[in-house]
Amino acid sequence: MKNVVCHYCKKEVKDRDDLVTASNWFRIKAFHYNCFKEQEQDTKLSVNSWNPVNGGAGNVSFAIMLALAVWMLFTSTLGFIGDLIGILALYPIFLRFLSLIFIESTLPKFSSDKQRR
Incomplete structure (x- = not known):
């Protein structure tokens, strides 16, 4: 598994429970929750x-x-403008898939050294 480093504190994120992935325009970065x-x-x-x-x-x-x-x-709502809106609506979907594939899937759900409550 690859190391995921927090963009803010530059320390390693141990598990998905503490991970927040965030986007700013066309960038996706990993953060600790805090x-x-x-x-x-x-x-x-x-x-x-x-x-x-x-x-x-x-x-x-x-x-x-x-x-x-x-x-x-997939409908003719608003014609060409509707198609453009549909294509623009794909942006957050694309970001979510990139986050899931490249950042979240490389981390375990819970780290072994963390105590469950």
């Missing part, structure tokens, strides 16, 4: 903010954008 919270507090402009790709918000966004993309691409 480091991501600190990163959000340090952010001054919403343009420079990191948006979570995994977790509750990322999964809801994935489901909504998947439904929108399928609806716009």
Whole structure:
């Protein structure tokens, strides 16, 4: 398994339980859960903010954008503009798959040295 390093503190992320993957435009980075919270507090402009790709918000966004993309691409709603909206809705879906394949799948669900509560 490859090492996943936190973008904020530069330490290794041990398991998926502590992992937050976030995107900022066309970049996907890994964070510890606590480091991501600190990163959000340090952010001054919403343009420079990191948006979570995994977790509750990322999964809801994935489901909504998947439904929108399928609806716009496979129906004649709004014609050419609908097709364009459908293609743009594929962006968060693409990010979620990249995060899942290249970052999340390389980590165990729980690290062996972490105690379960």
